[in-house]
Amino acid sequence: MATRLFGSGIRRREDPRLITGSATYTDDLTLPGMVHAAMLRSPHAHATVGTIDISRAQASPGVLAVYTGKDTSDGLQPMPCAWLVPDADLKVATYPCIATDTVRYVGDIVAVVVAEDPYQAYDALDLIDVEYTALPAVTNPAEAAGDGAPQVHADVDKNQAFHWAVSGGDVDAAFKDAEVVVKERIIQQRLIPNAMEPRAALAEYDQASGDLTLWNTTQNPHILRFLNSVVTGVPEDRARIIAPEVGGGFGSKIPAYPGEFITVFCAKQLGRPVKWNETRSENYQATTHGRDHVQEIELAAKKDGTITGLRCTVWAGMGAYLSTAAPGIPTILHGLMLPACYGIPAIKEDVYGVYTNTTPVEAYRGAGRPEATFMVERMVDRLAGEIGMDPADVRKKNLIPAFDDGHDTVTGLTYDSGDYPTALDKLLSHADYARLRAEQATARKSGRYIGLGLSTYVEMCGLGPSQVAGAIGFQGGLWESAIVRVHPTGKVHVFIGTSPHGQGEETTFAQIVADEIGVGADDVKVIHGDTDTTPMGWGTYGSRTTAVGGAALAKAARKVRDKAKVIAAHLLEAAVEDMEFADGKYSVKGSPDKAKSLAEVALMANVAWNMPANVEAGLEASTFYDPPNFTFPFGAHLAVVEVDKATGQVDLKRYVAIDDCGPQINPVIVEGQVHGGVVQGIGQALWEQAVYDDSGQLVTGSMLDYALPRAGRLPEIEVLSTVTPSPHHPLGVKGIGEAGTIASTVAVYNAVMDALGPLGVETIDMPFTPERVWRAIQQATKGH
Amino acid sequence: MYPADFAYYRASSVQDAGRLMNEHPGAKFLAGGHSLIPLLKLRLAVPPALIDIGRIVDLSGVTVANGRLRIGALTPHAEVAASSDVATHAAALADAAGQIGDPAVRNRGTVGGNIAHADPASDLPAVLCALDASIGIVGASGDRTVPASEFFLGMMTTALGEDEIVTHVEIAAGQQHGSAYAKFPHPASRYAVIGVAAVIAADGDACRSAAVAVGGLVPAPVRASNVEQAVSGEALTDASFAKAAQRVGEDLGDEILGDLFASVEYRRAMAPVYVARSLSAAAARARK
Ligand SMILES: Cc1cc2nc3c(=O)[nH]c(=O)nc-3n(C[C@H](O)[C@H](O)[C@H](O)COP(=O)(O)OP(=O)(O)OC[C@H]3O[C@@H](n4cnc5c(N)ncnc54)[C@H](O)[C@@H]3O)c2cc1C
Secondary structure (H helix, E strand, C coil): CCCCCCCCCCCCCCHHHHHHCCCCEHHHCCCCCCEEEEEEECCCCCEEEEEEECHHHHCCCCEEEEEEHHHHCCCCCCCCCCECCCCCCCCCCCCCCCCCCEECCCCCEEEEEEECCHHHHHHHHCCCEEEEEECCCCCCHHHHCCCCCCCCCCCCHHHEEEEEEEEECCHHHHHHCCCEEEEEEEEEEEECCCCCCCCEEEEEEECCCCEEEEEECCCCHHHHHHHHHHHHCCCHHHEEEECCECCCCCCCCCCCCHHHHHHHHHHHHHCCCEEEECCHHHHHHHCCEEEEEEEEEEEEECCCCCEEEEEEEEEEEEECCCCCCHHHCCCHHHHCCCCHHHCCCCEEEEEEEEECCCCCECCCCCCCHHHHHHHHHHHHHHHHHHHCCCHHHHHHHHCCCCECCCEECCCCCEECCECHHHHHHHHHHHHCHHHHHHHHHHHHHCCCEEEEEEEEEECCECCCCHHHHHHCCECCCCCEEEEEEECCCCCEEEEECCCCCCCCHHHHHHHHHHHHHCCCHHHEEEECCECCCCCCCCCCCCCCHHHHHHHHHHHHHHHHHHHHHHHHHHHCCCCHHHEEEECCEEEECCEEEEEECHHHHHHHHHHCCCCCCCCCCCCEEEEEECCCCCECCEEEEEEEEEECCCCCCEEEEEEEEEEECCCCCCHHHHHHHHHHHHHHHHHHHHCCCCCECCCCCECCCCCCCCCCCCHHHCCCEEEEECCCCCCCCCCCCCCCCCHHHHHHHHHHHHHHHHHHHHHCCCCCCCCCCHHHHHHHHHHHHCCC | CCCCCCEEEECCCHHHHHHHHHHCCCCEEECCCCCHHHHHHCCCCCCCEEEECCCCHHHCCEEEECCEEEEECCCEHHHHHHCHHHHHHCHHHHHHHHCCCCHHHHHHCEHHHHHHHCCCCCCHHHHHHHCCCEEEEEECCEEEEEEHHHHEEECCEECCCCCCEEEEEEEECCCCCEEEEEEEECCCCCCEEEEEEEEEEEECCEEEEEEEEEECCCCCCEECHHHHHHHCCCECCHHHHHHHHCCHHHHHCCCCCCCCCCCHHHHHHHHHHHHHHHHHHHHHHHHC
16 A cells, blocks of 8 residues: 555556447447437528428338427427626527527438337438528638628627627737737638547436436536426436446537437437437537637737737637537637736737537537637747747747746736746757757758647646636536545445546546545546436536546545544544554554554444444545636647648658646556547647538538548657646646647647748648648749 | 348359349449448448348459469458568559558458449559459359459449459569559548559669559549650659659549549649659569
8 A cells, every 4th residue: 555556557447348348338228118219400501491291201110209399399498508608798599409490500400200220210311301491501700700691590690699808918009019010810620529439318218207317428417417407397306317438528528419308308208218329420410519710810029039919809600509618618718828828918809709500619629728829829930930030939938937826817817837948948858859950951951841840838727616617607616526435345436526438537536545545546436427326516528527526536535534544543542633644554653553444444434333422424525626726737749740842741750748737646547638639639730620611511521521630640649747736736636638639739730830931831721731731832932 | 320221132152142133133242341331321322132242252362373363352452462472463452452441441341342333532443454454253144354444434333234243353473563552542531532553664774664554533543654655765763753744644634533632733733743653663663
C-alpha cells in the first residue's frame, strides 16, 4: 500500500471489455417483446409538409404503428433549449420532436414506424408518402444573417437566434493607437463528431406502474431524466435513465434528441419495449455537428510585437433548431477565452447565432475554445509575419508570466494558475526549434516547403461553479457528487454522478480512492451512468469529470478516511488526535505496529458490535462539490509539415504537444487523451468538413466523402507535460479531455501557412485539401 | 443500415453458380462483398437474390505456370500484395493491391470483384491494362478470355455478361521490365483520385518501350499512348519523364471525373505529376 497509485500509469480497466467486444452498448440489449422503431426523415432542407399518407406503411408486414407529428403533438412537448444565454436577445424557435407543417433540415423527422424487426420498419419507411413543397434553403451562417435570406423560422427575424457581445478594456483606443493591425476572415468549417457508436435508445414502459426505463447513448443521464420529464411527461421519480457502455460522444451525446423521446412515446403507446438505433447515414444527418463559424478578426499591436487589442465578429451557425446546450458554446465558452494566454488587454467580440437549414450544432470536443484559440493564435502568426519577427518570439513577448493563484482577464475570468513561458520554452527546446528553422531554410533552397506551426493555449474547463452557471443562463447546476461505500470486507463501491464514456475514469477514480483511504485500486469499483443507482450529477463534458467529479470523490473519500480514523482509534484504544493515516494504514503516531487496516475498520463499522460513542454504523460518505472556479489547463504545441508544391498535398511530419493539466493521476490515460484530442484537431485542419450544397443537401453524407484522420497519415505524437497544480482543486488536477483539440488545429494551420509563406500565400480555408493548397499556390505564384 | 429483402444461395462450384444464376434472374454474385454490401445497405442495389461465390476454393490463389502469372478471381487483395510471385512478375499490381482501402478491405475484397464492379476509382483496372493482362471468364455460353483493354468499357461497365463469372486474370511472367503504380488516394475512401500504372523495359539507360495506363479520373482506364511514344527511346531520367508526362492530356479524352474533393481541372493538372512519378518508379525497377 506504500506506493501511491496517484501518478501511476496502471492499465485501463475499461480496455479488456472494449477490446474483446464484450462491452454492452445500447444496441446490444434485447428485452422480451422488444420491437423496433425507424424514423422517416425529411429529404428536403426546407419544405412545407402537406398530407402524409401512412396507409401503405401501416399495412406493411410486421408494422405495429406509424405516428406522424399530429399523433405526437399532445404526447411530446417541444424540445427545450437548456442554455439560455442572458443579455443576448435569445430567440428559441419551436423545435417539435416530429415536424408537422414545415421541415427545416435534411434529417428533420416527419414520421416514425414501429415494427417487429428493424428490416420491416425500414421497409415500411419507403411506403410512407409525404407531400412536400420545397422552399428555398440557406446553409451558410453569414449569408443567413444577411438581407433577403430565406427565413428558417417565420418568427425569427433575419434568422438571428441571438446576438451576444463581450468586451473588456479600451478596444477603440487600442486600434486608434495601434502601430500594426492585422486582419483575417476565417472559416471554422462544420464538423461531424463521428463517435464510433451511433446514437441509440431502448425504452421500456410499464403501463401499469407508469415506470419508464430508458437506455440511451448519453453523456449525462441525469440531465436527460429531467429533459425527458419535460418532453414526454414521465415524472423524474418514474424514469430511470441508463447510459450503458457509450461508444464516444465528443459532445454530440450531451444534447437530448427527438429520437429518444419518440422512442419513449412509442413504448408508452404500445406497451412494448421499443428500440431505436440510428444508422450511420442518420448519424451524419441528424446527430449534432460542431464548429461552423464565419469569423472576422482584427488584432492591434505595437511594432515590437506587443499585442494591444482584439476585435472580432463571428457568425455562428446554429442549424435549424437550438440544440440543448448550443447557445452557450460560441458565446460563453468562446468569447470569454479571447484574452488567451497573453492576457490581451482589450477585447471586443460580437457573436451572431444564426439559424440555417442544417443539422443543429452543439458542443464538439473543445466546444467554442478551439475556435477562440484559433482566432488568437492565427493572428499572432499574422502579426509575426507583418513585423518580421519569429512567431515564437512574438509569443514569448506576450505570454502572461507564471502565476500560481489567479490572473484576472478583461473578460471577467480568473485563470487559476499557469506557467505559459515554461511550457513554450520546454516545447522549443525539446523540438530544437532553432535547428528546425535552419533545416527549413536549407530545404527551401532546394525547392522543398517545410513549415513550422506553433500554438500556445489556455482553456477554461472543469465546468464550473453553479453560481456562474446560473449567471450565464445554464439551466442546471455544475457541481458534482460522489458516494464512497466500504463493504464489510473492505471492498469499495464508488457511485458518481458524472458519466464517463471512454475517458477512463473507472480506472483513475479507483486510483484516487485507493490512495485516499488505503485500499488497492482493484478493491474499488466505480459505478456510473444509472440514475436509479448513482447520485445526482451533471454529466461528462467540458473536461469536467475529473476536475469536478474527481474533487467530489476525493472529498467523499476523505470523509470515509476521517471516520475510519475515529473507529480505528476506538479499536486501538487511542485518542483520535494521536492517530495518523500513513502507508495505507490507520495507526497510532509513533507506534506503526499499533494499526488497523481499512478492511478491519470496515468490518467493525458494518457489523457495528463495538462502535465509538455517537458514531453511526456503516462506512460510507457522500459529497456535493461545487467548484469555486473553473480550471485552466494550458500548453504549447508544435506541428511540422511539408507541402508538396506540385500537388498541394500536406504531409504532417512531426507533432509535439506539451500540456499542463496539473498533477496527472494516470499519465498513460493523459497521453491517450492528448493523442485523441490532437488527432481530432488535426482532422479539422487537414481533412474534415461537412459540406452542404445550395439546396441544403449534405454532400459529405458518409465516410466515403467525409475524411476522418487515419493512423497511417499521422506521425508519432510526442507528448510531454509540465505540472502546475490548480490552487483550488483538492488534488490540484485540471482536465485534459479537450486540450489536444484546442491546440492542434491552429498549430497545423500555422505550419502550412508558414510553409507557403515564401510563395506569398496568406490564407486558405480549412481543411487543407490538396486542391485548395494547390490553387492557392497557383494564384500566389501567377506571373512569377 | 438495413438492406431490402433478398434470398441467399451459396454456390459450390463455378457451374453451380451459373445454374443458380439461371434459376434466379436478376441475382448478383457475391464475392468479398465490399462493393456490393454497401450498395445493398443504402438500398442502391435491390437484387432479389445473392449467389455467394466466395467459397469456391479453386477460384482463389496465385500461381505461375507456362510463363503466365495467374491470379484467381477470389484472391483477396492482401494476398496479391504479399505474393512474391506478383512482386516478381507484376510489381505494379502488388503496389496497387497493397494500397487498396485499408487492411479490412484488403482482407475481404477480391480481384475478381474489383474488376467486375469496375468502379472508375478502383486501382486494379489501370494496372491490368498497363500489364496487358487477360481476364478469364466462364459463362453459360462457354469460356472466353478478354484482354483487359477490351474488358473495361465505361463507368461500372464491363464486357462481362449478366450470367458470367470472372475466374482469373493472367499476366505474362518473366518479362524483362519494371513496373510501378503511383496513386493519389482520396483521404476518406482511399479510392484512387488518380492512379497511374507504368511498365518500362530498359535498354541500358534508355527506355526501350513503355506501357502507361491511367485510372481514377476517367470513367474507365485509358492507355496513355502519347506518353508511351514520347518516353520510348528517351533517357530514363526524371526530366524526360516529366516532359513525356505532359502528353497525358491528349490521352485522357473528354470525360474527366471531378468531385467535391478534386475538381476536373485539378485532376487534369495532377495527371502528368502522377504519370511522371509512376514512370520514375517503374524505371528504377527496370534498371535493376
Ligand atoms: C472502405 C472501402 C475502401 C475501398 N478502397 C478501395 C481502393 O482504394 N481501391 C480499390 O480498387 N478498391 C477499393 N475498394 C473496393 C474493394 O477493392 C472491393 O473489394 C472490390 O471493389 C470488390 O470486390 P469484392 O470481392 O468485395 O466484390 P463484391 O462486393 O462481392 O462484388 C462486387 C460486384 O462484382 C460482382 N462480382 C464479384 N465477383 C465476381 C466474379 N468473380 N465474377 C463476376 N462478377 C463478380 C458482384 O456481383 C458485384 O456486382 C474499397 C472498398 C471499401 C469498402
